[in-house]
Amino acid sequence: MPNSSKQLNQTFLHNVEPQSEIPVVNYPTYNRENIEIGIVHLGLGAFHRSHQAVFTEQLLNLQNGGDWGICGVTFRNQALQTQLQKQDNLYTMAVLDVQHSFQVVGAIKEVLVVKTQVQDVLGRMAAGTTKIVSLTVTEKGYCLNSAGKLDESLPGIIQDLKTPANPTTAIGLLVCALHMRFKQGDKPFNVIPCDNLPDNGHKLKSAVLQFAQQQSKELAVWIEQHVQFPNTMVDSITPQTEPETIDLIQEKLGFTDTAPVQREQFSQWVIEDCPEMERPEWEKVGVIFTDNVASFEHAKLRILNGLHSALAYIGQLKGYQSVFEAISDKQIKAFLINLVDNEIIPTITPPKGLDLHNYSRAIIARFENPKIKHLLSQIANDGSVKIPVRTLAPIQSNISAARSYQSLSMVVAAWIHFIRQSYINDKVLNDPRAQDLISAVAQFKDNDEQDVASFLSLKGLLPESLENNESFLLSVQRAYKEVL
Numbered sequence: 171m172p173n174s175s176k177q178l179n180q181t182f183l184h185n186v187e188p189q190s191e192i193p194v195v196n197y198p199t200y201n202r203e204n205i206e207i208g209i210v211h212l213g214l215g216a217f218h219r220s221h222q223a224v225f226t227e228q229l230l231n232l233q234n235g236g237d238w239g240i241c242g243v244t245f246r247n248q249a250l251q252t253q254l255q256k257q258d259n260l261y262t263m264a265v266l267d268v269q270h271s272f273q274v275v276g277a278i279k280e281v282l283v284v285k286t287q288v289q290d291v292l293g294r295m296a297a298g299t300t301k302i303v304s305l306t307v308t309e310k311g312y313c314l315n316s317a318g319k320l321d322e323s324l325p326g327i328i329q330d331l332k333t334p335a336n337p338t339t340a341i342g343l344l345v346c347a348l349h350m351r352f353k354q355g356d357k358p359f360n361v362i363p364c365d366n367l368p369d370n371g372h373k374l375k376s377a378v379l380q381f382a383q384q385q386s387k388e389l390a391v392w393i394e395q396h397v398q399f400p401n402t403m404v405d406s407i408t409p410q411t412e413p414e415t416i417d418l419i420q421e422k423l424g425f426t427d428t429a430p431v432q433r434e435q436f437s438q439w440v441i442e443d444c445p446e447m448e449r450p451e452w453e454k455v456g457v458i459f460t461d462n463v464a465s466f467e468h469a470k471l472r473i474l475n476g477l478h479s480a481l482a483y484i485g486q487l488k489g490y491q492s493v494f495e496a497i498s499d500k501q502i503k504a505f506l507i508n509l510v511d512n513e514i515i516p517t518i519t520p521p522k523g524l525d526l527h528n529y530s531r532a533i534i535a536r537f538e539n540p541k542i543k544h545l546l547s548q549i550a551n552d553g554s555v556k557i558p559v560r561t562l563a564p565i566q567s568n569i570s571a572a573r574s575y576q577s578l579s580m581v582v583a584a585w586i587h588f589i590r591q592s593y594i595n596d597k598v599l600n601d602p603r604a605q606d607l608i609s610a611v612a613q614f615k616d617n618d619e620q621d622v623a624s625f626l627s628l629k630g631l632l633p634e635s636l637e638n639n640e641s642f643l644l645s646v647q648r649a650y651k652e653v654l
């Protein structure tokens with residue numbers, strides 16, 4: 171019988187029966203004390219803990235997994251640090267799918283907080299034992315403008331450029347730690363970005379170089395020549411942890427874990443192959459290394475994330491809260507199928523062997539997973555950085571190929587309505603450009619044409635090729651009238 175007083179921690183792990191009565195739970199099979207930290211991860215959110223940390227865990231569980239323990243860095247979340255420290259940084263990853271299964275993850279050995287321990291974070295990044303710095307800092311964490319370059323007008327970047335030894339942003343941290351290694355005469359670490367941005371490695375590299383150039387030209391040249399920034403594609407639906415998952419773990423596994431994560435069964439990680447990069451042998455646990463990340467990225471960002479954003483805005487306007495609820499609406503599902511078949515798939519050149527029709531249907535089936543409550547409000551966050559990648563990019567491709575894009579325009583229109591509704595109902599809009607977006611909709615005059623035109627003329631919102639594009643404007647104006 172489960173004993174409810176047990177707390178997940180190292181002592182618990184030492185005493186756990188290797189042949190657990192519960193076949194669905196796996197514990198670390200390696201000795202955590204013998205593993206050095208080789209990876210610093212910036213952005214210790216649920217996604218990292220359910221994805222990259224789990225692939226690393228699976229590798230460590232094989233014999234001779236290597237010194238690839240992780241130092242997880244959160245920017246502000248001291249509560250998570252406290253929770254994890256109580257558990258010796260162990261936590262459970264719960265797979266909520268057709269069948270439940272659980273993995274206790276030991277790969278994270280240390281948790282640091284930038285806000286209170288920035289020098290410790292830098293020390294760990296600058297240590298010669300750190301071979302890789304990976305990131306999940308969300309799209310906005312890359313501090314890019316709509317042209318994909320470092321946005322030097324952002325307050326965080328302005329501040330970090332002024333006080334580079336005391337950084338607050340991911341870009342500032344990377345440059346400062348690389349500078350320390352450069353001055354020490356050490357080899358650099360390599361950088362693996364894991365956020366939903368096309369060309370994430372190259373974009374991050376260019377932002378880092380732009381920042382570094384302002385510190386020292388030699389540093390910038392050294393980074394340019396010696397630091398690898400592979401592009402990657404990551405995929406696994408990981409909603410915020412629900413209290414029910416904590417209860418489920420208590421009930422099924424018999425221990426208390428106050429910081430578990432939950433995700434679906436599906437998990438994929440594609441990384442650009444950089445042969446000279448020292449890294450874990452993740453390919454042994456299913457990670458794909460390829461020189462064609464771009465086509466995986468396009469397929470995933472435009473189909474999965476593109477449909478997600480469509481659901482997030484259209485679904486909430488119709489009063490739904492979760493992906494599962496919205497996809498269960500027949501009209502919405504039919505809209506998504508039409509959208510993906512006619513306006514998204516034609517814009518993608520798939521990687522060899524990937525059938526985009528089947529891929530899209532498998533994604534819709536993943537949305538239909540009733541075990542996962544993925545809140546539309548979570549996906550709706552940060553539209554100003556997601557919509558350009560997920561919706562405007564396929565619109566641009568369709569325009570160049572003279573194809574229709576009316577359903578994609580509907581997504582843009584739903585986004586504008588969503589912002590307007592947030593303003594009317596006095597709801598917080600989570601978006602790096604929240605202020606601009608809210609002031610734009612605050613000036614709406616209930617004249618649809620004018621309102622849409624003034625919204626879309628916000629500086630830096632649209633890629634250059636869509637600014638002043640009459641047919642695009644007309645298409646969104648038409649959709650804006652129809653969407654509600």
Ligand code: CS2
Pocket residue numbers: 366404405406407408474475478479548549550556
């Ligand atoms: C979602 C993603 O919140 C969002 O924007 O579209 O987090 C999505 O769940 C993941 O990319 C799935 O891999």
